[in-house]
Amino acid sequence: MTMSSEISIAKELNIQTKQVQTTIQLLDEGATIPFIARYRKEMTGSLDEVQVAAIRDRIQQLRDLDKRKEAVLKSVTEQGKLTAELESQIRTAATMSALEDIYLPYKPKRKTRASIAREKGLLPLAELLLAQDIRQLQPKAEAFVDAEKGVESVEQALAGARDIVAEIINEDAEVRNTVRRVLEKKGKFVCRVVAGKEASAQKFRDYFEWSEFIKDAPSHRVLAMRRGEKEELLSLDITVEDVDVLPQIEKRYIKSVGEAADQLQLAVQDSYKRLLKPSMETEMRVLTRQKADEEAIKVFAENVRQLLLAAPLGAVSLLAIDPGFRTGCKTVVLNAQGSLLENTAIFPHNGAGGEAEAQKTINHLVSKYDVGAIAIGNGTAGRETETFVRKLSLTIPIVMVNESGASIYSASEVAREEFPDQDITVRGAVSIGRRLMDPLAELVKIDPKSIGVGQYQHDVDQNKLQGALDDTVVSCVNAVGVELNTASKQILAYVSGLGPALAQQIVNYRQENGPFSSRKELKKVPRLGAKAYEQSAAFLRIRDAKHPLDASAVHPERYALVESMAKDLKATVQDLLRDEQLRQQIDPKRYVSEEVGLPTLHDILAELAKPGLDPRDQFEQFSFTDGVNSVKDLRVGMRLPGIVTNITNFGAFVDIGVHQDGMVHLSQLANRYVQDPREVVKVQQKVEVTVIEVDEQRNRISLSMKSGDTQPRKRQDRPERQTEKREKRSDNNKKRDSNGGDMATKLAQLASKFK
Template sequence: MQILDYIIRHTQLNKTSVKNTLELLNEDCTVPFISRYRKERTGNLDEVQIGAIVKFKEQFEALEKRKKAILKALEEQDVLSSELQNKIAAAQDLTTLEDIYLPYKKSRKTKAEKARQLGLEPLAKIIMSQNASDIESVAFRYVKGEIASEDQALEGARHIIAEWINERTDIRGNIRYQLERFALISTKVVKAKENEDAAQKFKDYFDWEESLSRIPSHRLLAILRAEKEGYVKLKISIDDDRALAKIEQRIIRSNNYCADQIEIAIKDAYKRLLLPSLSNEALQIAREKADDSAIAVFAKNLKQLLLGSPLGEKRVLAIDPGFRTGCKVVCLDAQGQLLYNETIYPHAPKNDSIGAMKKISSLADAYKTEAIAIGNGTASRETEALIRKIRFKNDIQVFVVSEAGASIYSASKIAREEFPNYDVTVRGAISIGRRLQDPLAELVKIDAKSIGVGQYQHDVDQSKLQKSLESVVENCVNAVGVNINTASKSLLSYVSGIGPKLAENVFNYRNENGAFTSRKDLKNVPRLGGKAFEQSAAFMRIKDAKNPLDDSSVHPERYQIVTKMAKDLGQSVNTLIGKPETLKNINLKDYCSDTVGLPTLEDIIKELEKPGLDIREQAKVFAFNQNIKTINDLREGQLLPGIVNNITNFGCFVDVGIKESGLIHVSNLSDSFVKDVNEHVHLHQQIVVQVLDIDLNRKRIQLKLHKKM
């Protein structure tokens, strides 16, 4: 089996596209670079399709690595026949491969192995032949040493037969099929823990039964967490009688005492070996599917969050609200640099609201503030109400900004390096302000798992989650591009072809030599060679550069094409940019070559029409209902403005301006069937919701989508 055939079988993509993509990947090209600048070679594959090729390439390589290890082990045991070698070579998944290898595994001392050592394998073979008429007499011959009776001899022989049954790939395949189609997952509460307060969040699963193949991912993960924390016991089951009958049909072909012994061995093999092993395998497969589903939800949410609407380069006053410890206030310039910081105490216990309002007003005036960002944590609503009372001299927009992960950033090494002379409270306020200016640039500094969007992110496979989220961050950063002269090391590290070490080199070079004036300057950065330049240059932007293409997504390797286009039109590159009517006169076919086709040329024209255009929407002001301050203020039937702050497979959570977020269940998102929540709402979307139910005891709010703003 070849890697090309393996990937095509799993992706159904064009053979030439897969072949060329594999070549690019083997040349150390990144997914963002391939999807954006090698469209002719890939057949215009997008980043999702290329990501799938990467995934199955890694799966194939892992499969081949395991095959080599097994072949080596079999050679060492001197049991590798040509037939066995062919079976291993033909295996197309790890499950099949491990089933082939199962009889040859060096396992701990089993009942069957002990029986073999006592010389009972010949008896087992006689029983399996099903020809002996007086098997007890045959068994008597083996009564010696540790074997004290015919029954003991027969029992040992059955252990060997049970192991043979367990190792048969056809039988294992049939049990797998039944588990896949008919398995039930059930739970029973652990009585000793039933009334614990912490157990109540799992109350719905104290006595639960459901089809394993149909259980939603969020429910399976919740049940697995309940089991892990010791509140329920979990069981996977199928129809035992049907499963045993299927095995008997494959083995028993007589009606004598041998058949009776085999029937006992079958039951033993099923209950002791097959069912425990394969039911655990079925649960693990379901778990992996649930993990994949939860990770996909997290990845979608993270992408929406990272591509959230930026305010842009505006001067911001940011406030991290608080009661007893006061509100931390910082003033930032348009590039997010700290200009001033102070603490005000408008709320209890000091209640200096008048002094706080005067201070905010004077700071806004002194630092020419264009927008105010207020963290959405403790005292957020009270602080927002206070700010909206102030009569500013200029028109200042007021935004409430998510604080998720801000405390993680403020105590991080990155924050300490950026602001070594300020404490965590000041750093947190700075992060809030910068999130308003550019969510992507600020959020890349935080471990994505700490941002808190998604479902059960701490329960899923952490390495798989980390890999998925890093891919999302990389794709988002490169889709937007970075200003090389203002980007942090964290942001630079996600640029295609760069990574943490080169990011540090770029950052240090900028500090030592001043701002980059040309993309060519990147070649002067230590250790940034030709390959890294090829992969990264087009994702780096230079504002007000001498060559206007340096502030576009046009790759430097294609500058000559743009120059030729301009020359053919009797213009300069400067006068050609931003002129859609002029650009329409270009016949792209005149510029096609062996390496440059219409997809690349169409991208170039699109970029020339609006160079450096941010793909993200502009940030919009939003105001909660000022009369709703706690869950006690809610009433059934109320219509309230809200912001979607998390999306899961079972619905979305909405911030309506109080501590508790409300849930819009999938059934309340639309009057028609909802297949994908993301098709109806997106993260940070402003909507109007209707309150359906308030559970004050459990602090739960049920909502319905009324309309989108």
């Protein structure tokens, strides 16, 4: 990688070149993003995970570009056409599209009208047209008439020459860049419903007669239109006015008036309409798709992050219910570690007899196992089951749990390994209960795409999506840390430096040798070498270990430093962990060295104060409004509690307990201008919403989070209203409190004791 590339990345990210160089070196040596961000702050200048990931991604793009440059140079050299100037252009190309524009004239191609004209010997005539220094074109053209070569007339000779000129114009890098800029600035998406498919395309009716500038189209609209096109319900075109393009090309090529200039004008028009326009429109389709994909993936990854880092209830015995009507409600009891103790089925929705028997069963299980909370899946019969359980007047938290993906887990290989003797209904109920205990530990067992918090996640580039989601899960797992002696192989696989194979080795070692007593013991795990130990050890926690720091996020390479701090105070490491006054006597500046700077020292002191602190929020109790169980129960003006289930660029979806999430549009999120929904809400946040519109026919619910807003919303029939320019919000606007509504004190206290 060249110095110029490193300087370029530094400028793009607004950081120092040295930071880029060091980060690249660490990545190339096999360091992970969480490790670099947490434990190599002195080397990187305290870059965070987002910045390290940006360097990794950008350097990969540039390396791919360099690889392509070498292939282009090899191809042009083999053709004997490489000049010093061309080599310089190739080596300095800043983007893949610029490189491909330069290479286009030399790229091996199938037979074209221009190549056929060249074979007929018409290249000199094309060069005469381009030179524009002939007064009498007819005599010159007549010289190229040759029946043996297939040129029967002057008109055919000129047509062939124009074909050559058209291809030259199409392969002109500057012209292509000009057209590209015009398309970016003035190009439009034009969307229409396919004739005769109006009825089946109702979900896309906003796009039946729709156009907007490409530069203004947000990602969700691009993806929606592309989905409609893919389903053959919409036609989608990219257009630009000829008058915005042709004069610029003509200005570059037509330098005079006369017969040659007239021929050039025809060639320019042909080149643009036959070659340039289709090619550049296709490129623009790809670019807009990539941009929309990137934005949708970013939204999805952030939603997944928020869901993975949702507040855990903690280690508490739990009763979990996977609701159902006809087939009953599968009910399981889990101990505080999430192990299955008992399972049964209840039928509270099958008449008075079934309800009475279900009451006895629930009360018996709660008493028998000293159950501390009840988790109920939010799918079919969820609200009805919640109503039934609440009527039992139990004094423990009753929580609705998002069950998206639980059915996928229950049929997975992971679930079969965990519960080989149980059917899928039992596995699904167990998953619902474990999600309440520890969302992160349970959700890592399923494909994040199945969690149900995405924006057109099935329409975007699946490889890029998978990469972004893997990064997100790795980031979340390592931010929280993993209990080495109880973690599943699925969550261990996401720990920095491990992966599925080493995770399985750790589980095997644990089964054969019992619990780990120290982090050092990891070195005895087969195939877990020095590098894997360096990268993983600090993210693995051991409660009640021989060394007190094994339960913290302090890296083993810094144990000696902490022991030195304790020794200087004539104390032990355990004393430092217990005594705040002792810790306050530590002057971090005394311990600065070539390897350890203040950033790491401050991190160490923070860990000593709260070793192994879980960064996730504390669990809060929540319940939906009684009596509001379906869309039919909703009335405009109702004020309801809800939980944010999904965030998109145009707003947020909120579960209000009616089996259909409501939509809070961007304009309804707050009593101020909101540019990004994530300024106001996060996934799993508890919120208060007002019903402003109910469309039972389309099963759509419009909600508002504005205070004092009880007025029905005027219909927004046209998507363009969502992109009207607004005034920039003031810097001193306060962000809305992201903690949702106030919770009942006694319930919060009750829930917190299970942490």
